[in-house]
Amino acid sequence: MSDAIWAISITWLFVFIYAILGSVDFGAGFWGLVYNPRERSRAGEIANRFLSPTWEVTNVFLVLLVVTIVAFFPRAIAPLGTGLLIPGSLVLILLTLRSAFMVFHYSALRFRSTLRIVSGVTGLLIPSLLVIALPILAGGFIDPETDRLLVGKLLSSPVTYAYLAFGLSSELFLSAAFLADYSREAEDSSAYAVFRKYALWLGPFTLATAVLTVYLMGRQAEWLRDHILEEQGWFLLSAIAFLLGYSALWWRRKHPERERGFPRVAFVCFILQFALASYAYGAAHLPYLVYPTLTVEESVTNPAMFDSLLISYAVGMAILVPGFIYFWRLFLKDKRYVGRG
Amino acid sequence: MDDLTIARTLFGSSLGFHIIFATLGVGLPLMIFVSEVFYQVTNDRRYTLMAKRWTKAQAILLGVAIPSGTIVAVQMSLLWPQFMEMVGEVIALPFQIELFAFFLEALFMSIYVYAADRLSPGLRILSVFLVAFGGSASAVLITSANAWMNTPTGFQPTEGGITGVRPWEAFFNPSFASSAFHVLISAYMTGAFVVASIAAYRLLRRKLSQSEIRYHHRALMMSLAIGGTMSLITAFTGHWAGQVLHDHQPEKLAAAEGLFETQSHAPLALGGIVDLDEQKITGAIEIPGLLSFLAGNRLDTVVKGLNDYPRDVWPPGYVHLLFNLMVGSGVLLILLSALAGWFGWRRKGDRLPQWLLWTLTSTGPLAVLAIEFGWIFTCSGRQPWTIYRFQRTADAATQAGDLWVWLVLFLSLYMLLLIATVVIMSSYFKRHPLAEELEAVVAEGNG
Ligand code: HDD
Ligand code: HEM
Ligand code: HEM
Numbered sequence: 001m002s003d004a005i006w007a008i009s010i011t012w013l014f015v016f017i018y019a020i021l022g023s024v025d026f027g028a029g030f031w032g033l034v035y036n037p038r039e040r041s042r043a044g045e046i047a048n049r050f051l052s053p054t055w056e057v058t059n060v061f062l063v064l065l066v067v068t069i070v071a072f073f074p075r076a077i078a079p080l081g082t083g084l085l086i087p088g089s090l091v092l093i094l095l096t097l098r099s100a101f102m103v104f105h106y107s108a109l110r111f112r113s114t115l116r117i118v119s120g121v122t123g124l125l126i127p128s129l130l131v132i133a134l135p136i137l138a139g140g141f142i143d144p145e146t147d148r149l150l151v152g153k154l155l156s157s158p159v160t161y162a163y164l165a166f167g168l169s170s171e172l173f174l175s176a177a178f179l180a181d182y183s184r185e186a187e188d189s190s191a192y193a194v195f196r197k198y199a200l201w202l203g204p205f206t207l208a209t210a211v212l213t214v215y216l217m218g219r220q221a222e223w224l225r226d227h228i229l230e231e232q233g234w235f236l237l238s239a240i241a242f243l244l245g246y247s248a249l250w251w252r253r254k255h256p257e258r259e260r261g262f263p264r265v266a267f268v269c270f271i272l273q274f275a276l277a278s279y280a281y282g283a284a285h286l287p288y289l290v291y292p293t294l295t296v297e298e299s300v301t302n303p304a305m306f307d308s309l310l311i312s313y314a315v316g317m318a319i320l321v322p323g324f325i326y327f328w329r330l331f332l333k334d335k336r337y338v339g340r341g
Numbered sequence: 342m343d344d345l346t347i348a349r350t351l352f353g354s355s356l357g358f359h360i361i362f363a364t365l366g367v368g369l370p371l372m373i374f375v376s377e378v379f380y381q382v383t384n385d386r387r388y389t390l391m392a393k394r395w396t397k398a399q400a401i402l403l404g405v406a407i408p409s410g411t412i413v414a415v416q417m418s419l420l421w422p423q424f425m426e427m428v429g430e431v432i433a434l435p436f437q438i439e440l441f442a443f444f445l446e447a448l449f450m451s452i453y454v455y456a457a458d459r460l461s462p463g464l465r466i467l468s469v470f471l472v473a474f475g476g477s478a479s480a481v482l483i484t485s486a487n488a489w490m491n492t493p494t495g496f497q498p499t500e501g502g503i504t505g506v507r508p509w510e511a512f513f514n515p516s517f518a519s520s521a522f523h524v525l526i527s528a529y530m531t532g533a534f535v536v537a538s539i540a541a542y543r544l545l546r547r548k549l550s551q552s553e554i555r556y557h558h559r560a561l562m563m564s565l566a567i568g569g570t571m572s573l574i575t576a577f578t579g580h581w582a583g584q585v586l587h588d589h590q591p592e593k594l595a596a597a598e599g600l601f602e603t604q605s606h607a608p609l610a611l612g613g614i615v616d617l618d619e620q621k622i623t624g625a626i627e628i629p630g631l632l633s634f635l636a637g638n639r640l641d642t643v644v645k646g647l648n649d650y651p652r653d654v655w656p657p658g659y660v661h662l663l664f665n666l667m668v669g670s671g672v673l674l675i676l677l678s679a680l681a682g683w684f685g686w687r688r689k690g691d692r693l694p695q696w697l698l699w700t701l702t703s704t705g706p707l708a709v710l711a712i713e714f715g716w717i718f719t720c721s722g723r724q725p726w727t728i729y730r731f732q733r734t735a736d737a738a739t740q741a742g743d744l745w746v747w748l749v750l751f752l753s754l755y756m757l758l759l760i761a762t763v764v765i766m767s768s769y770f771k772r773h774p775l776a777e778e779l780e781a782v783v784a785e786g787n788g
Contacts, residue, residue, distance in 0.1 A: 053451040059407055060443045063414050067436050070418060074429020081422035085741040088419050093754055096408035100758055103404025104765045148741055301429055308434055308508040316441035323448045323471075330456045 004300040007072035008289075010313070012282045014068055018061045019278065020174065020271060022130070025058040026123040027175020029098070033120020035194070053331045055102060059095075071309055076289050076299035082147040083136060083290070087129045094129070098122040124168060131167030135160050138221035139291030159216040166209035170274075173202035177245075177270050181263035189259050196249055196261055203246050207239070210277070221291065227284035234280035238273045245269025345735055347744040348420045351751060353720065357713055358755045359413050362406035364712050366446075367480045367525070368532015369399045370473035372564065377466050379563075386782045387556055392469070394775070395536065400454050401766055405758055407447070412751075420744075424727050424737035430503060431496045432489045432511045439482040446475030480528055481521045487719065488516040492589045493728050519585045520719075523578040526571050527715070531708040533568030534674065537561055538705030541698045543775075552779055554692060561693075561701070562685050568704065569678030576671055580635060587636035590729060591645035593722040596656040597664040598632055599625065600646045607632040607644040612665060615658035620648070622661070656722045663718040670711035674704060 001009075070077055081088075101118040132154070135141065141154045154160055180195035218225040228235075248266040253259070287295040300306070342350070373392045380388035414436075418425045428436065449471040457465060489495075495511025496503045540561035544554065586594040594600075599615040599622035600607055609632040613625025633642040647655055681701060684693050693701070723729060727737040 053455040056403070056407060056447040056451060057444070059411060060440065060447050063411055063443065064440050066415055066418065067433075067440055070425050070429045071433035071437050072429070074426045074433075077418050077425040077429060078422040081418040081420075081425065082739055082741045085419050085739065085747075088415055089747050089750075092408075092412045092415055093750060096405075096412060096754060096758070099408040100404045100761065103401060104761060146740060301433070302504075302506045304506045305430060305433055305508050309437055312434060312437050312441075316438065316444075320441060320444050320448075323445065327448050327452060330452060330459070 002297070003303060003306050004296045006310075007300050007306065008282075008286070008296045011065075011068050011072060012279070014061065014065045015282075016275060016278055018058075018065050020274065021054075021058045021061055022127065023171040023174040024178045025055055025175075026127050027171050028179060029102075029119040029123030030172065031175065031179060031195075031198075033116050033123070053327075055099065057327070059099060062095075071305070072301055073289060073296070073299040074301050076294055079142070079147050079290055079294055083142045083149050084133060086149055086151065087132050087136075091126055091129045094122045094126050098126065127167055127171045128164050131163050132160065134167075135163050135220065137285070137288075137290050138217070138224045139288075140220050142290070142293075144293065157220060159213065159220045162209065162213040162216045166206065166213045169202055169206040169209050173199060173206045174270060174274070176202060177249075177263065177267045180249075180261075181267045184263050192259055192263070196259070196263065199266070200246075200249060203242070207242065223291065224284060228281065231280040231284050234276050234283070238276035238280065241269050241273035241276060245273065342745070344742060344744050345738050347748050348738050349734065351744065351748045352416060352420050353717065354748075354752060354755065355409070355413050355416055356716065356720075358758075359406070359409040360712060360716060361709060362402050362409055363480070364528045364531050364709070365402050365535060366399070366406045367476040367528035368530070368535070369395055369402070370469065370476050370532075371529050372532055372536055372567070373399065374466075374469050374473045375563070375567065377469055381462065381466065387559065387779070390556070390778055390782050391560055394770075394773075394778070396454060396469075397769065397773075398766065400450070401762065401769065403450060405762055409755075409758075419741075420739050421727065421737045422739055424732060427503075427728060427732060428486070431493075431506055431508070432486050434508050434512050435482040435485040439479050442475045442478040442482060444475075446472050446479065449475065477525055477528075480525055484521045484524045485512055485514070485517050488520040489514045490726075490728050491520075491593075491719065491723055492516040492585075493731055498731060515589050516582070516585045519578065519582040523575065523582050526578055527575045527708075527712060530568050530571035530575050530674070531705070531712055533564045533571060534708040535705035537564040537568055538702045540564065541693075541701035541704075544692055545695065545698050545702070550776065553775060556775065556779060558692060561681075565678045565681050565685070565701075568708075569675065569682060572671060572674045572678065572708075576675065579668070579671065583635060584637070587642075587644065590723075592647065592650050592654060593656055593660070594636065595645055595647045595650075596658065596660050596722060597718070598644075599658075599661045600632070600644060601648050602646040603643060603649050604646065605633055605641045605643045606630045607636070607642075609635065610661070613661070615661040617647075617655060617658045654725060656724050660718050660722040663714045663721070667711050667714040667718060670707050670714070674707060674711075677701065677704060 069080070098119055101115045104115060135157070136149065136154070141150050141157075142148070143150055176195045176198035180192055180199055183189075183191035183195055214225060214228055217228070245266040245268070248269060249261040249263065251260065251262050251265075253261075287297060289296050289299055301309075373395050376388045376392040376395070380386065380392070417428075449468045452460070453465065453468040453472060460468065489511055492515040493511070494514045495507045495509070497505040537560075540557045543549075543557045544561065549557075583594065586597070596615070598607075599610050599613065601620045606629065608627040608629045610622055610625040610627050613622045615622050630640045633640050633644055636642050636644050677700065681693060681697060684697055692698075725733050725735070727734045
């Protein structure tokens with residue numbers, strides 16, 4: 001593989017990780033808003049308990065993504081930076097409000113409800129703005145003369161809304177599936193029932209929006225639609241993973257008194273589904289980073305920098321992986337935390 | 342304002358905002374770490390209480406430090422795309438490695454805050470050490486990138502771009518060591534003085550129980566000792582940074598000192614206003630020969646003046662003021678901590694006199710201001726270059742228009758967050774008064 005393919009694959013891996021973590025994180029914020037703590041179910045509380053220690057780590061993945069793109073594809077920064085100034089700046093403002101208020105949430109009881117609303121609303125807006133990058137990169141929305149974004153065209157194009165619907169639906173679907181699993185870990189069957197129900201509704205909806213997006217894409221970015229159709233095999237595998245996961249939410253437990261479903265199996269299948277589909281989307285997007293002006297090969301960094309970056313990744317990961325494992329055990333497995341209260 | 346000026350204002354404000362929280366994110370963990378260690382050594386539970394309360398404050402500050410840092414990181418690509426292209430080609434390593442430092446800090450901060458009750462003492466100290474280490478490492482790493490902008494190395498400029506990139510040489514550029522030390526130590530100093538300010542302010546209140554007084558007094562003395570030591574080291578590292586300027590960025594040193602004619606036995610100008618058009622400095626106290634001595638350790642060191650350089654690469658005249666304000670704050674803080682130390686030693690554990698406590702409440706804000714002056718000095722003193730003698734700021738800026746909208750939005754956001762931070766901080770500590778927590782701790786200690 002060439003440097004460029006290695007670089008784009010690593011970048012893809014980070015996009016994928018952030019898409020999963022971000023979906024769960026922003027989705028949990030939204031569910032925390034929908035589920036008022038005064039209501040009977042503790043669903044909102046479960047969502048918040050997961051969110052408190054993890055949002056910082058999730059945020060670092062976003063920064064990792066930005067830095068990785070700068071480091072691996074420096075020659076893409078000028079067109080990307082100019083084209084994405086508007087959605088990028090909006091994401092920054094919303095993200096700042098969200099993070100700040102989420103931390104404040106735990107320190108000031110008086111402002112609880114305002115803070116919950118901020119976290120819930122931004123939990124929908126930020127992913128929408130992030131997802132908008134996809135149609136922009138697929139071409140047609142950046143003025144080739146000035147590199148500026150054609151906002152009017154973007155907002156009047158149906159495919160934009162298809163991407164939005166797909167992005168939001170998969171965010172909420174993934175987070176519901178994750179929180180179902182997390183509630184099971186916390187042995188909270190009422191919260192489990194709530195999140196399982198949402199996952200069941202949102203799953204087919206997500207699939208439908210995905211098909212709609214590919215259909216509408218044909219008008220805006222025909223090249224991408226054609227490439228995607230060539231990657232059919234991967235999308236088929238992805239659909240199979242989805243069906244398997246979906247059915248796992250219906251499997252019966254041995255203990256008849258427990259709620260139906262194996263949320264851990266389901267969530268793992270959904271991640272697999274996501275991985276397969278986003279791999280196929282990424283492969284279909286090649287060789288372009290930004291259509292039609294910028295290919296991956298043209299924008300990759302020099303070999304000396306590339307090699308040093310790889311070494312720094314290897315060393316950094318070797319140091320961090322034990323930290324991640326320890327973190328996971330403390331907050332996602334330890335009954336004293338997960339099942340508290 | 343034209344778009345370039347707006348971009349500079351916007352970016353400078355974002356950094357000026359981030360640096361407040363970022364500096365405390367480097368300085369406070371050191372204080373927390375020291376008090377955790379003190380607790381292990383003395384077994385006095387008041388030290389864990391200090392660590393606990395400072396951690397709470399730090400957790401609130403992180404809620405702003407992290408997103409504001411994210412803003413800075415993304416805004417760099419949005420506002421200075423041509424500059425970031427160079428960063429990616431030559432100086433991507435510190436940015437990349439910094440992420441590992443952020444991960445370390447974020448992971449162990451969550452662990453320290455949300456799992457403290459489940460950790461053994463050893464693991465608790467290890468976690469807070471890793472938080473402090475992660476914060477310090479990120480400061481050193483980002484400084485490497487900034488130092489490279491001042492003294493770029495590790496590549497060859499050619500017609501069509503650059504070749505011969507040597508990433509590690511760029512990383513360890515000529516001003517890296519001096520800047521990194523100066524930034525790190527000045528952050529420790531600032532963290533300590535902010536704690537000192539708060540302790541001094543608390544001690545000013547009339548109605549305090551004996552144990553509250555002892556608690557605050559201890560915190561005050563501890564932070565003044567750390568802050569005082571660090572401010573001395575800051576002065577030495579700053580002196581070193583100045584000598585690096587003399588060797589590698591002579592225009593910046595000349596502008597900082599308002600020196601127009603190249604000369605040996607150059608005087609040090611204290612205060613005054615530099616007028617670039619008239620080529621003179623008015624109202625300054627000049628100490629003969631001192632600048633030459635500081636720059637090269639000898640009175641006959643020749644210091645370059647601005648007239649040796651074309652007018653269009655002169656830094657702005659106001660950097661002289663910024664430089665003086667930074668150095669002045671540093672000197673003042675050294676003197677203040679020495680004074681307080683002397684009183685503290687004479688009075689053996691009693692409260693310091695009111696007037697001194699009042700004066701000491703200013704140390705934290707003063708140190709934060711010094712940080713701001715120092716950074717604006719470094720960045721503005723590099724003008725008109727973004728990458729010294731290689732890329733002009735005007736050539737680095739984005740072509741996207743209508744930046745003023747973002748300037749207004751981001752400035753409003755920073756105001757909102759500043760106010761919110763203060764409100765949340767005071768509301769939290771009102772609901773968790775020291776008196777109650779102290780009582781609990783003392784009771785536990787006796788039981
Ligand atoms: C508490 C903060 C503080 C204090 C008291 C001082 N400094 Fe400083 N100084 C900084 C905080 C700082 C800084 C914010 O950390 C800077 C900005 C960029 C950098 O590398 O460090 C800086 C930059 C900086 C530079 C420019 C380096 C460059 O542009 O490459 C010089 C020459 C000095 N300092 C010198 C001094 C001297 C001689 C001081 C005497 C006491 C001093 N500073 C006190
Ligand atoms: C001297 C200047 C700076 C210092 C000392 C500093 C230090 C810090 C510290 C201590 C944090 C908190 C990190 C954490 O707790 O995880 C932070 C956050 C951050 N800083 Fe800065 N910073 C500086 C300037 C910059 C600049 C110029 C950038 C942009 C390139 C930047 C990017 C960031 C980012 C992206 C974060 C958020 C990290 C996260 O998500 O955890 N910082 N910074
Ligand atoms: C955190 C403290 C910092 C502050 C308060 C600060 C302040 C400023 C200011 C005021 C400007 C505008 C200068 C002018 O146009 O006159 C500026 C520009 C800039 N700074 Fe800094 N700076 C800081 C740290 C950094 C660091 C750590 C980096 C890089 C890693 C950096 C990179 C830049 C860049 C790229 C520009 C724009 C181009 C230029 O004007 O040269 N800054 N900064």
